[in-house]
Amino acid sequence: MTFTVIIMVFIMGGVVWWTVRQTIGTTPWTAEESTLEINDIGFVSSQDGIRTHSMKIGLGVFLAVATSVFALFVSAYLIRMELSDWRPLAEPTLLWANTALLVLSSICLQWGVISGRRNEFESMARGLLGGGVFAIAFLVGQLMAWDELAAAGMYLNTNPANTFFYLLTAIHGLHLLGGVYVWGTTMIRTRSPADNERVKLSVELCAAYWHFLLVIWLVLFALLSST
Amino acid sequence: MSDVAHDATELAPPAELGEMELYHPKTWIGKYVWSQDAKTIAIQYAVTAIAIGLVALALSLLMRLQLGFPNSFNLIDPSNYLQFVTMHGMIMVIYLLTALFLGGFGNYLIPLMVGARDMVFPYLNMISYWVYLGAVLILVASFFVTGGPTGSGWTLYPPQSISPGTPGIDWGIILMLVSLILFIIGFTMGGLNYVVTVLQARTRGMSLMRLPLTVWGIFTATVLALLAFPALFVSCIMMLLDLVLGTSFFMPAMISLGEQTAYDGGSPILFQHLFWFFGHPEVYIVALPAFGMVSDILSTHARKAIFGYRMMVWAIVGIGALSFVVWAHHMYVSGMNPLFGFFFATTTLIIAVPTAIKVYNWVLTLWQGNIRLTIPMMFAIGFVFTFINGGLTGLFLGNVTVDLPLSDTYFVIAHFHMVMGVSPILVVFAAIYHWYPKITGRFLDDTLGKIHFWMTLLGTYAIYYPMHYLGFEGLPRRYFAYGDTAFMSESSQDLNAAITIAAFIVAAAQLVFIYNMIRSITGGKPAGDNPWEATTLEWQTEHTPPQHGNFAEDLPVVYRWAYDYALPGAKDDFIPQNVPPSAVVYEDEADDAEGGTGKTS
Ligand code: HEM
Numbered sequence: 050m051t052f053t054v055i056i057m058v059f060i061m062g063g064v065v066w067w068t069v070r071q072t073i074g075t076t077p078w079t080a081e082e083s084t085l086e087i088n089d090i091g092f093v094s095s096q097d098g099i100r101t102h103s104m105k106i107g108l109g110v111f112l113a114v115a116t117s118v119f120a121l122f123v124s125a126y127l128i129r130m131e132l133s134d135w136r137p138l139a140e141p142t143l144l145w146a147n148t149a150l151l152v153l154s155s156i157c158l159q160w161g162v163i164s165g166r167r168n169e170f171e172s173m174a175r176g177l178l179g180g181g182v183f184a185i186a187f188l189v190g191q192l193m194a195w196d197e198l199a200a201a202g203m204y205l206n207t208n209p210a211n212t213f214f215y216l217l218t219a220i221h222g223l224h225l226l227g228g229v230y231v232w233g234t235t236m237i238r239t240r241s242p243a244d245n246e247r248v249k250l251s252v253e254l255c256a257a258y259w260h261f262l263l264v265i266w267l268v269l270f271a272l273l274s275s276t
Numbered sequence: 277m278s279d280v281a282h283d284a285t286e287l288a289p290p291a292e293l294g295e296m297e298l299y300h301p302k303t304w305i306g307k308y309v310w311s312q313d314a315k316t317i318a319i320q321y322a323v324t325a326i327a328i329g330l331v332a333l334a335l336s337l338l339m340r341l342q343l344g345f346p347n348s349f350n351l352i353d354p355s356n357y358l359q360f361v362t363m364h365g366m367i368m369v370i371y372l373l374t375a376l377f378l379g380g381f382g383n384y385l386i387p388l389m390v391g392a393r394d395m396v397f398p399y400l401n402m403i404s405y406w407v408y409l410g411a412v413l414i415l416v417a418s419f420f421v422t423g424g425p426t427g428s429g430w431t432l433y434p435p436q437s438i439s440p441g442t443p444g445i446d447w448g449i450i451l452m453l454v455s456l457i458l459f460i461i462g463f464t465m466g467g468l469n470y471v472v473t474v475l476q477a478r479t480r481g482m483s484l485m486r487l488p489l490t491v492w493g494i495f496t497a498t499v500l501a502l503l504a505f506p507a508l509f510v511s512c513i514m515m516l517l518d519l520v521l522g523t524s525f526f527m528p529a530m531i532s533l534g535e536q537t538a539y540d541g542g543s544p545i546l547f548q549h550l551f552w553f554f555g556h557p558e559v560y561i562v563a564l565p566a567f568g569m570v571s572d573i574l575s576t577h578a579r580k581a582i583f584g585y586r587m588m589v590w591a592i593v594g595i596g597a598l599s600f601v602v603w604a605h606h607m608y609v610s611g612m613n614p615l616f617g618f619f620f621a622t623t624t625l626i627i628a629v630p631t632a633i634k635v636y637n638w639v640l641t642l643w644q645g646n647i648r649l650t651i652p653m654m655f656a657i658g659f660v661f662t663f664i665n666g667g668l669t670g671l672f673l674g675n676v677t678v679d680l681p682l683s684d685t686y687f688v689i690a691h692f693h694m695v696m697g698v699s700p701i702l703v704v705f706a707a708i709y710h711w712y713p714k715i716t717g718r719f720l721d722d723t724l725g726k727i728h729f730w731m732t733l734l735g736t737y738a739i740y741y742p743m744h745y746l747g748f749e750g751l752p753r754r755y756f757a758y759g760d761t762a763f764m765s766e767s768s769q770d771l772n773a774a775i776t777i778a779a780f781i782v783a784a785a786q787l788v789f790i791y792n793m794i795r796s797i798t799g800g801k802p803a804g805d806n807p808w809e810a811t812t813l814e815w816q817t818e819h820t821p822p823q824h825g826n827f828a829e830d831l832p833v834v835y836r837w838a839y840d841y842a843l844p845g846a847k848d849d850f851i852p853q854n855v856p857p858s859a860v861v862y863e864d865e866a867d868d869a870e871g872g873t874g875k876t877s
């Protein structure tokens with residue numbers, strides 16, 4: 050559980066730090082004092098619009114939830130690993146290729162984000178397309194890795210190491226699958242130029258989510274293959 | 277304070293924020309069933325939660341009948357007892373209190389109190405409720421499947437929860453796990469809304485430090501829930517795999533019914549860690565919204581600013597943060613390295629500090645207040661008493677050496693019912709009596725309210741006070757019957773009978789309450805827009821009940837915190853949050869009625 054506790058300390062530390070920073074030195078009980086700042090705090094400025102901002106913060110909060118889920122799985126893994134019946138699993142080398150695919154996927158999306166910021170919408174759409182295709186390729190690759198293991202007689206409950214391998218890859222894959230769904234709806238939108246701004250937002254959100262899942266995957270992959 | 281004369285426009289420039297795009301339903305079904313309006317969703321949540329809560333209440337009565345009069349009724353058998361304990365506990369904690377505080381009050385109050393038109397993701401909000409309803413229905417379904425609901429205790433400890441011999445091993449436990457997983461998914465959708473709405477949709481001038489404590493409480497509880505529920509989620513998934521696919525996350529090698537099971541090497545302690553990593557914050561997920569709401573109710577009905585507002589905010593956030601590092605105090609009996617025991621006992625006692633600060637501040641808020649002893653106020657004061665009580669026994673149990681003999685006895689039952697059963701429920705009642713006039717436009721009946729209050733308060737004390745003694749005597753919890761155990765004195769059976777009678781009285785009081793709620797929708801005394809003369813924004817809406825979009829054409833602009841009661845010098849005894857300084861009438865000016873161009877002070 051130490052692993053999760055460390056992550057939680059960071060997250061909750063952030064929350065506490067944020068509140069203290071927001072609240073120290075303010076004197077809410079005097080009406081006059083803070084009315085002058087009324088423009089700067091407590092509402093979203095018009096340029097960004099409430100929706101854009103909310104979507105980004107919403108994604109951020111969701112990533113914190115997902116971090117908690119993965120941290121707990123990792124903690125469970127570390128605890129279960131210590132027990133005597135654990136037989137380390139030889140991970141398929143295919144995983145290296147899959148990792149490369151996921152990296153490519155993230156790069157494409159990032160390219161889409163950069164193009165979007167420059168208002169080059171065609172190249173943004175291409176980046177988006179590439180990101181999704183590589184992500185789907187990654188998912189297929191993961192399924193092939195499962196196949197390979199199963200063919201070698203390594204089933205889900207042959208050993209706890211195997212169980213964790215299937216479980217962690219599945220949970221990660223499902224998260225990515227959710228992303229692919231959003232990617233699909235965004236792809237449909239790219240066809241009408243009127244939606245450019247919304248697509249731009251979606252691409253940014255997708256990219257952030259993809260990078261997050263890439264980092265998670267790297268952590269999981271390191272964990273799985275080092276033990 | 278300066279000498280500059282402010283006028284309202286200078287203080288608050290005209291709205292330039294992008295207004296939220298509201299979804300406008302066209303049909304009746306769109307408006308009341310598949311509704312995306314947070315207020316309607318709130319009511320859906322609340323009605324569902326209360327309905328399932330009544331089931332949990334009925335289960336507790338069946339258990340009490342058995343305990344009070346062991347050989348007389350024979351309504352339930354030992355398996356039923358275990359099943360009812362489990363369902364009662366799980367429903368009360370999760371499906372009633374969590375859902376009611378966050379899904380119910382959170383949905384209703386957050387947008388109104390921060391001055392927003394709705395939650396920021398209304399569609400997601402709607403889905404959240406329907407997923408919750410699905411979770412409840414699946415839970416209810418487990419009463420009707422072969423083998424009935426699970427009887428593993430609300431803690432669901434493996435290996436027994438999924439081993440033969442425990443009731444509900446066929447389907448009950450599966451449905452329980454699936455229902456919990458759905459609940460968590462549904463909650464996460466709602467929770468994203470509550471957090472982002474508080475962060476992003478506050479109206480102009482509503483800085484964080486002007487949020488009413490209700491919003492702080494619900495907000496922090498939501499953050500805790502978003503981070504803690506994953507632990508339950510993870511353990512439910514792993515347990516489902518153990519159960520359905522025969523993996524061994526939690527299941528050790530063991531012999532069951534004379535046969536070696538296929539499980540090998542799993543760790544039941546791992547489950548306990550995961551469960552309590554969720555379970556302890558869960559206590560605060562229920563408590564923090566209650567803390568917040570009770571603060572606002574006390575302040576409003578005592579006509580006095582909450583004492584130490586900033587301290588209260590920090591205490592809420594501090595308790596929230598600390599609640600993640602105390603979980604293993606539920607596992608003293610499972611055994612652990614003494615150093616860990618020391619660590620967790622220490623953190624547990626430290627968390628008492630911010631909690632005690634809150635209690636002092638409530639009491640100091642009442643001190644010399646101009647107390648209006650309304651029904652919500654009575655319940656709020658009842659909460660303060662009960663919470664102190666339950667909190668003190670918590671200090672006993674937080675110490676390893678004291679906990680060991682008391683663990684799994686009725687002392688623990690009494691402790692947690694006081695602190696996380698009765699206390700939050702009293703706040704729920706206070707809040708319903710307080711906000712009902714806003715939700716329906718009518719008051720709840722006062723006489724019935726008084727009857728409800730006194731029966732509930734005295735009744736619950738009659739139930740739980742004696743249980744402490746039963747605990748000292750060593751009566752274990754989760755027992756169907758005690759028979760002729762040597763340590764159990766004869767009088768304790770009499771005590772048990774008395775407790776059961778008290779439980780029935782309390783239950784009867786709830787029927788009075790339900791009747792009151794239903795009757796007052798149409799028959800209550802009309803309340804007007806701001807019957808309690810409160811300062812927060814939900815009382816300043818154009819219509820009561822507030823309509824779709826909450827506020828009139830322009831969103832309110834906030835100039836002050838939520839606690840301007842009995843402001844020195846001011847003519848009115850309360851100043852709503854959206855009254856600009858220039859519009860406040862002061863006593864010395866009131867006579868020479870100059871008009872509102874400005875004030876100097
Ligand atoms: C009139 C109200 C209530 C009565 C009469 C009552 C009665 C009981 C009884 C008889 C038990 C079983 C004790 C045992 O044999 O171990 C129990 C357990 C429990 N109750 Fe209540 N209860 C009430 C309200 C609540 C509330 C409001 C909560 C909300 C937190 C709650 C939470 C629990 C929990 C978590 C358990 C433990 C379940 C377990 O051991 O797995 N109860 N209650």
Ligand SMILES: [Cu+2]
Binds near residue numbers: 556559
């Ligand atoms: Cu605890």
